[in-house]
Structures are given as structure tokens and as C-alpha cells.
Amino acid sequence: MSHEKNIIAIATPAGAGAVSIIRVSGSDAWSLVAAQFKSIRDKDLLKQKSHSIHLGHITDGDKIIDQVLVSLFKGPNSYTGENVVEINCHGSSYIQQEILQLFLRKGCEMAAGGEFTLRAFLNGKLDLSQAEAVADLIASDNAAAHQIAMQQMRGGFSSEIKALRQELLNFASLIELELDFAEEDVAFADREAFRTLLEKIAKVLRQLIDSFALGNVIKNGIPVAIVGAPNAGKSTLLNALLNEERAIVSDIAGTTRDTIEDEISIGGIGFRFIDTAGIRDTQDQIEQLGIAKTFEKIQQAQLVVYMVDLKKCSEDLAVITADAAALQKLKETYPKKPLLVLGNKADLISEAAVAKIKETITDLSPLSAKEKEGIESLKEAFLNVVHTGALHNNDTIVSNSRHYDALLRAQEEIGKVQDGLAAGLPSDLMAIDIRQALYHFGEITGEISSDELLGNIFANFCIGK
Numbered sequence: 001m002s003h004e005k006n007i008i009a010i011a012t013p014a015g016a017g018a019v020s021i022i023r024v025s026g027s028d029a030w031s032l033v034a035a036q037f038k039s040i041r042d043k044d045l046l047k048q049k050s051h052s053i054h055l056g057h058i059t060d061g062d063k064i065i066d067q068v069l070v071s072l073f074k075g076p077n078s079y080t081g082e083n084v085v086e087i088n089c090h091g092s093s094y095i096q097q098e099i100l101q102l103f104l105r106k107g108c109e110m111a112a113g114g115e116f117t118l119r120a121f122l123n124g125k126l127d128l129s130q131a132e133a134v135a136d137l138i139a140s141d142n143a144a145a146h147q148i149a150m151q152q153m154r155g156g157f158s159s160e161i162k163a164l165r166q167e168l169l170n171f172a173s174l175i176e177l178e179l180d181f182a183e184e185d186v187a188f189a190d191r192e193a194f195r196t197l198l199e200k201i202a203k204v205l206r207q208l209i210d211s212f213a214l215g216n217v218i219k220n221g222i223p224v225a226i227v228g229a230p231n232a233g234k235s236t237l238l239n240a241l242l243n244e245e246r247a248i249v250s251d252i253a254g255t256t257r258d259t260i261e262d263e264i265s266i267g268g269i270g271f272r273f274i275d276t277a278g279i280r281d282t283q284d285q286i287e288q289l290g291i292a293k294t295f296e297k298i299q300q301a302q303l304v305v306y307m308v309d310l311k312k313c314s315e316d317l318a319v320i321t322a323d324a325a326a327l328q329k330l331k332e333t334y335p336k337k338p339l340l341v342l343g344n345k346a347d348l349i350s351e352a353a354v355a356k357i358k359e360t361i362t363d364l365s366p367l368s369a370k371e372k373e374g375i376e377s378l379k380e381a382f383l384n385v386v387h388t389g390a391l392h393n394n395d396t397i398v399s400n401s402r403h404y405d406a407l408l409r410a411q412e413e414i415g416k417v418q419d420g421l422a423a424g425l426p427s428d429l430m431a432i433d434i435r436q437a438l439y440h441f442g443e444i445t446g447e448i449s450s451d452e453l454l455g456n457i458f459a460n461f462c463i464g465k
Helices: 029-032 091-106 113-121 130-139 143-153 156-180 191-220 234-244 286-302 312-315 318-334 351-358 375-383 403-425 429-444 453-460
Strands: 009-012 017-025 037-039 051-061 063-073 084-091 224-229 261-264 270-273 303-309 337-342 365-367
Touching: 009 091, 009 113, 017 029, 017 091, 017 113, 017 191, 029 084, 037 063, 037 261, 037 286, 051 091, 063 091, 113 130, 113 286, 113 453, 130 143, 130 156, 130 429, 130 453, 143 156, 143 191, 143 234, 143 270, 156 191, 156 429, 156 453, 191 270, 224 286, 224 318, 234 261, 234 270, 234 303, 234 318, 234 337, 234 375, 261 312, 270 375, 303 318, 312 318, 312 337, 318 337, 337 375, 365 375, 403 429
Parallel strands: 224 270, 224 303, 303 337, 337 365
Antiparallel strands: 009 017, 017 084, 037 051, 051 063, 063 084, 261 270
């Protein structure tokens, strides 16, 4: 990408709508738009103030394309740090393309994905982690993901990293200075203060790395597999959670032969529910494939809900035994995977019968998916599985896998420095590991970056942002 050219793109979603925004950025943005703009009050755009809005027409010679509102932003006080013009036109696809093609003919070039935000980064308007948060903010589809993206975009995460990097850089400078006076055997860096700083950095790194488990599931949604014997009410539960008839419900066993997925937000957290085929011995080849997929989804899920048919359990002891055996196998196969055991159809049997079943399946929670009894309590149970304390406390939460990888590498290098300090290694050897730690910190905020890295990051942005 050449960052000297004037770029243009439609910033609003593709298709027809009430209005559309076309964004132009570059040193000549104002003059390019001014040449095609006829103000209803005969204003000269080039003489107007920054952060002002003007009504008029975009024209191509004698042809009027549309009546528009033009918003002016003078660099460096703009999103990209350059001169920016935003043209608010009517949302006709034809009008959008006519205006776009006009300015492409007049010297603009089509913006690549993320090029406006890339220019904001290159012009110091955002650091790299804040720029990445822009994409996360656009993609956020629940309150928690939005909160994390906003916190990162405001610079909470990058400020923490920059502060740690600066403290480490100050000590690194003293260590490097010692290398210049190696023959005099002079120590400029207080080793005890350095040890304390390293412990502080290591602690913060551990907290940030640990937060990725929460950040990752919030960003991508928490996959929940709903499993159990046929006709236990798995599809009915999915419909009750989604509050719509998403899955086919039937008294015929084996109705669900493939996985059905849908996502809802509970308490601001995205949960992706997967209704699976009932687990049983069957000769039906299609149903067997569905059951095989069930076990695949259990492997991928971060939370498993096992459904027990309380009515069948109350009528047949063998059903209780089969469910208990299946649950034991799940617990042994996935010992670290959270498991919720639900007893469905509680409205069809007595409380005494439920208590009798719980003597065998002790961790069972009764509900009625059909009558939607116990659904709200179940949603609370889902939230309790997710450790949302950090989210509620507004702690910094890492949700970006690139940041997570850089933090792991920085943690490794800090560990090496701590070991070297404890072993009394000379300054020149410790300096190597300190430089590497500083490098990985800089990777996060963009103080150290490469064209390849920037290309990979901004290639995933939408056009117009």
C-alpha cells in the first residue's frame, strides 16, 4: 500500500438503505470533493472549518448525482490523521456506485480492507492493539465482547503494556550502560529493585495470560453441547432457550440426526448451543453418523449439558442405570469439561419420584423444557460456569490470540532474566533476554512491527474501515 495516495471507499454495509457514507482520505481529499460539490449556499469547501457539515450536490459536469451532506475533517484531527471527507448520500446502490466511480476517475484509489485504520495507526492516532480492537468492536455481537473491545480501544490494555515496557526499558538502559563500563566493574542498575520489577512484570503477565481463557470464549462464544438419550427433550430445551421453534420436536426417537446450532446472549455472554443426536445403540446408518457427530461436538464444546428423561427414569430402573453409566463415562473421558445434568419433564412426575432418581444421579437439576420451568435458573447456571469476575471488575482481559502469543513469549523471556539474576549472570547475557522481552512487548502495541505483520492484521478488516 502507498500511504501517499488519496483513498476512497463506501463505509456503510453493501446494498440499498436510507443513507450511505462514502469516505475519502488523503492530502487532497478536500480539494477532490470540493471540485465535484455544489453547495446550496455557494460555499467554497476549501474555505470551511474542520469538523463542519455542508449541504449540497455531488455533480459530474452538468449532471447532478445526488443531494448530500459533506462532513469535513482537517488532518491531523481526523480518524486517519489525514484530511478526511465523509459524503452522506442516499442509500441507492446506483448512487453509491456513481459517486464512487466519479472520484476514482478524478484521482482517488480504492481503499484496501482496513486501510483507513492502518493510516490511523501509521499516523499515531491509534496503537496496534487499539487498531485491532476496532475490528473486534465491529464484530462484537454481545455485551461482553463489546465491553472488552471498548476497553482495548480506549487503550486500557496497551497502556498497561506500555507502562511495563517503559519500566523494563529504564532498567535495560542501565544494564546496557554497564556494558560500556565492563572493565571498571561498575553496577548502575540496583539488582534488588530490578528483581522486584521482574516479579511485578511476571505477575501482571500471568494475570493477562490467564484472562485469555475468558476473553477467547467471550469473543467467539461459548459452545454448549446438549446431549443425552433420544427423546430426553434436547430439542425442546434448545427451543426453550432460543424462545423459538428452531429444532424439530417429536415423540419418535432419533428425530435429530444431525447437529443443530444457534447462539443467544445470556447476561451479555454469547452461548452457542448445539443440539445433538440422541445417544443410543442403533442400526440406522444415518442416525449412527449423527451420533458420531455428537461425540465430535462434545469434544469441541466448552460446556456439556446432559439431559435425563425423568418420566422414563421413574418408570424403568434400567433407564436410570443407563444414564448414570453414560454420565460416568463422560466424566471419565472429559474430567476437566464442565458438565450440567438436567432432569427434564419434571412436570410429569412427583417430587418424591424426582428425589428417588437423585439418589442415583446426585447432581441432577430438575426442570420442564416444554413448560419452560427452570429455564431462568438454568441460564444462571450457564453464567456460573463462566468465570466473569474479571469482566465485572473491569479488569484487563486479553481476547486476541496474537497478543496472547506475544505475552507468552514475553513471559518466557522474563523468566530467563529472573533465572539469570538469581544465578548472578553477567550483564551482557541478561541484556539479550531483556531485549527479547522488550521486543515481544513492542509487538503488541506496534512499537515493533513489520509490513508482513501489518498486512496480516489489516487484511481482515472490512472495506471502508
